[in-house]
Amino acid sequence: MKFSRKSAANLMHELSVAQALLDQIEIVAQARGALDVPAATIRVGPLSGVEPSLLRRAFEVARLARPTTARTELTLEIGEIVVSCASCGRNGSASPGDLRCQHCASVRTSMRTGDELLLLRIEMDIPAAGAAEMAN
């Protein structure tokens, strides 16, 4: 794992993303009437523009301002860069600064995955009338 340092101005970026993530979690949690959101899982692509460790730190600060998410544990899945090549027709992995085809070195590639910034799943505590029966 590479260690990278960003300027204070760029840290703001992860804070913006953390706020947006909390907004998305809240939308789902409120729609389901959740009291608490113990866990959330996201996927961060290497070309999403987000530094995972900084996003985690920003999230841990930003979540405190919101009652439903104050204790949410964040799990980050790191996405993989996959490009498909228009020259040789094959798919392959690539690195953020070099998206050429690993098979034929062509620059005629398009990215299949790698720039995603996705909320995948949420664990919620929901009050339910049928909860007692379901538990038994």
Add this chain to the structure above:
Amino acid sequence: MCDKCGCGATATLDQPAEKASGKPATVVREQFEVVRGILDGNQRQAKHNREHFDMHGIVVINLMSSPGSGKTSLLEATIPRLRGKLRLAVIEGDLETENDARRIRAQGVPAIQITTGTACHLDASLVHDALHALDLDSIDLLFIENIGNLVCPASFGLGQHRNVTLLSVTEGDDKPAKYPVMFRTSDLVLLSKMDLLPHVPEFEPRRAEDALASIGVHVPLLRISTRTPASLDPWLQWLDHTLAEVRSQQATATTPRLVHGHAHDHLSG
């Protein structure tokens, strides 16, 4: 603080949770598969901005670069060339000061300054707020000069039709490889301050082109200098071409037009 971010999302938070008045005795823990974009709130607002632009027949260009790559100078050099042909307006994004907007207004073009304090990028709701200060019926071409930053602005769509990224020759020619996210969003890359190239032998335009190709960017790369008006001709031709392209799309668009009086409750739909 950047309380504007996650923009538009406030308008989508209008589904009040039906919380029980007392703490319920039983709680179910539920796993919920969601799969939604974390920045969907901004994307929704950006789409809304785009509807405003298309409804008014405005073509919108988002200018991005590092600080000091010559975005404002490019606008200053471009405005006189378009005077009398197109009605222009500019939205300026900066951390602080009205300086850039003043430079544009000095040329007789309406300019709205957005100062973001510490926030590192413009987002769609900031731009939307700025739109309210402009007379949209009297604009043909709107430039949004984003905050000088090669990282964050790339992730936050504003509703623009095209992204233009400047790379000045006083920066490294490997910038595209270092900031692939930004350069990959570009529809046009302008190699700026070409007049300084003789003084910067370590910058090889060819290497910048190769770096762009390596990250899968195959858009035009134009070499410009605001000191040499003729070098701006290809940029002005690109603008002409883009205007024609976007306008023909706007003319044939079948998307439903916005009908509202700016109450903005439609965002929740």
